[in-house]
Amino acid sequence: MTNGTATADTSPSVADAASKPLVSLKGISKTFSNGTVALQNMTLDIQQGQFISLLGPSGCGKSTALRIIAGLGDPTSGNIEWPTSGYDATGKAMPEISFVFQEPTLMPWATVFGNVWLPLRLKGISKKDARERVEEALDMVGLHNFANAYPRELSGGMKMRVSIARALVTRPKLLLMDEPFAALDEITRHKLNDDLLRLWETFGWTVLFVTHSVYESVYLSNRIVVMAARPGRVVNDMAVPAPYPRDDTFRTSSVYNDFCRDASSALHAAMGANDHL
């Protein structure tokens, strides 16, 4: 496994990459109560400003890893370090993270505004004080005309945009995305991929993106962590040193093709590694 810090980072926040990692996973393992080893000895340094894809077949523990980083469930062994985050009184890290689930996960009884306001509301910020930030987040995803619409009035792609706006409203340092576009049609997915990249280039946060699509991972990320199943583990850590901004020209270039082939063969090697198990 190559060191993540060695990746050629061409994002706007390249200067941060030399500093301490944003989050550092050290020997994380997770065994579920039924005995399934979801994750075995995962070690990963995530530098600030990176766009990392966790790529792997189903059951490789990529979602589990994401949830452990998010603090939803503790690892069975190993620990997570947040060298640059603040700590609360009990010594627990308070990383600034947001999570985008595979489903939009919106509250059907609340308007688009209400849904995006939620993370701020839980911190005790009133509607009046939150308005500016909520509208800013809705602007980012191009939904500022839909603040008063209810989720059921929106299409699948728009619901996902609301979900992303809700994740962005807290201005997180790390954005965790669990196959967010997997359930969308290809046209919408391409559009949202482009929009996500534009936002990332503009604001320079760090993204950890779980996907099972080779093409999506190569298009979006500057680093791909390939994982294998049974037991879930990291098998490859490859850089995608293509420059940003990336657009349709990149999507149809031979460079893109080469990266896809590399990622694909890494993935197949990972899956082949299971055959004897």
Add this chain to the structure above:
Amino acid sequence: MTDPDVNKMTAPTNQIDPSEVDLLPPVKTFPVERVLRVAIPIIMLGLLVLLWAWYVDAYDVPHYILPSPMRVATAMVTDWPILSAALVITLEITLTALGIALVGGLGLAILMSQSRWIELALYPYAVILQVTPIVAIAPLILIYAPTTYSALLICAWLVAFFPILSNTTQGLKSTDHNLLNLFELYGASRWQTLYYLKLPNALPYFLAGLRIAGGLALIAAVVAEFAAGSAGAQSGLAFRLLESQFRLNIPRLFAALILLSATGVVIFSITSLVSHLFLRKWHESALKREN
């Protein structure tokens, strides 16, 4: 969706793909359809009453077996002082029982959703009280309760309480797991999770329970009064029903029956309206389906 404001936006993603926009058009009902929706039930009712009047007249049915609609109407007017007093009592018992059931059912459901142990301890008794037929417990309650009125109230409450409790419990439990994770991620307190997530999620279930409970409270108030029989010092509609039967005053019996039905219909309408007002904006049950 071409909005001129779209151009003003400065954020990087300022275009919405038209294919993504799928706002439902406003629902339109044609005036003719609206008129028919009111007219058809009224015409049907008129026809049935005419059929009833014709049958009584044509076959010379004695009025102590089946009175004509006119006789029932007359009884309604002449006996109104007796009937209206009875109606007020029945309404009082039903609504008070429903009110207590509403607060108690909701409160207990919230309590049980907070602790698995409390649920294990209390839920079986709620089920036992519900499945035991109310007529069977009524004699005991009549003995223990200080007044007949309070006994009737307890009976009606026992019956109305359970649908609210079980529905609300179900609603509180069926919260989306991803949303629960999201609340945990953003550090929501137990109270915030309850207030912002679990209660709104349980609202449709609670309202469905309320609609059932409204009807059941009235039924229980009547059944309990039957069980109490002549012990009723203050007499509700059910007592007047029995009394009219003993005296073979069948027109008054019919009048009392009509009042009971009307009360049930009104309670159902009001609870349905409340439910609609709460859910019309977002819940699938309150929205018109268009294909």
